[in-house]
Amino acid sequence: MNFNLKLLCLCGILLFSNAAFTQTFRTFNKPVVFDEERKQLSIEYLKVRHGIVQDSATIVPxxxxxxWTAIPTLEQSFDAMNPSVLPGARKGIAGASSLNVAAQFLVDRDGMIFRQLPETAFARHVIGLNYCAIGVENVGGSNALLTDAQLDANEALIRYLKKKYKIEYVIGHHEYQSFIGHPLFKETDPNYLTVKSDPGDEFMNKIRERIKDLDIKGAIKK
Ligand SMILES: [Zn+2]
Known part of the structure; x- marks a missing residue:
């Protein structure tokens, strides 16, 4: 092998190894049903629960x-969010609306990101804040803690969304009640509250450490 060829090979290896360490940000579309029924139930939810009257099922993030989904696999998690109407099993929240829960994004345990709804479409995933919140569901739960690949994916997703929208806050679902009394919290029934533990302080602490350069606020400190 002559010197030039050796140099070319070395450059090739360097380029290849650099590519391996800088993974391209990408999402895959895996849309949940967003039919006329889901649209109308979303508009009704905006009006009845958030007190916001508008004729489109959209949000300003x-x-x-x-x-976390508390469901062990991606397909089962997707299947739970796919129908427009809440399944009969979730009677606790069905009284508030029959709109099914969903999130704009679903992240698998290997860090692959799926977009289930347009980023500015309405999704029911957090009481009081859906009208201004993009939801990111991660496949996992207390028996299958979120992975480092999911941590990487959530960080990348937050960085991507922060560039596109005026994102002021990143919170864990378990922190949403800290917004009660805050101007952003809009729920017409003060008794409609559920206690959440996902995704937990450990995951949120790690995420906040990673995104501290972004100047994004967290839970409201009382
Ligand atoms: Zn949740």
Whole structure:
């Protein structure tokens, strides 16, 4: 092998190894049903629950809410969010609306990001804040803690969304009640509250450490 060829090979290896360490940000579309029924139920939810009257099922994102699905696989998690109407099993929240829960993004355990709804479409995933919050569901739960690949994916997703929208807050679902009394919290029934534990302080602490350069606020400190 002559010197030039050796140099070319070395450059090739360097380029290849650099590419391996800088993974391209990408999302895959895996849309949940967004039919006329889901649209109308979303518009009704905006009016009845948030007190916001508008004729489109859209949001102006100001916040990102991170979750875990408490469901072990991606397909089962997707299947739970796919129908427009809440399944009969979730009677606890069915009284508030029959709109099914969903999140704009679903992140698998290997860090692959799926977009289930347009980023500015309305999704029911956090009481009081849906109208301004993009939801990110992560496949996992207390028995299958979120992975480092999911941490990487959530960080990349937050960075991507922050560039596109005026994101002021990133919170864990378990922190949403800190917004009660804050101007952003809009829920017409003060008794409609659920206690959440996802995705937990450990995950949120790690995320906040990673995004501290972004100047994004977290839970409201009372
Ligand atoms: Zn949640």
């Amino acid at each position: 100001k916040m990102i809410v991170l979750h």
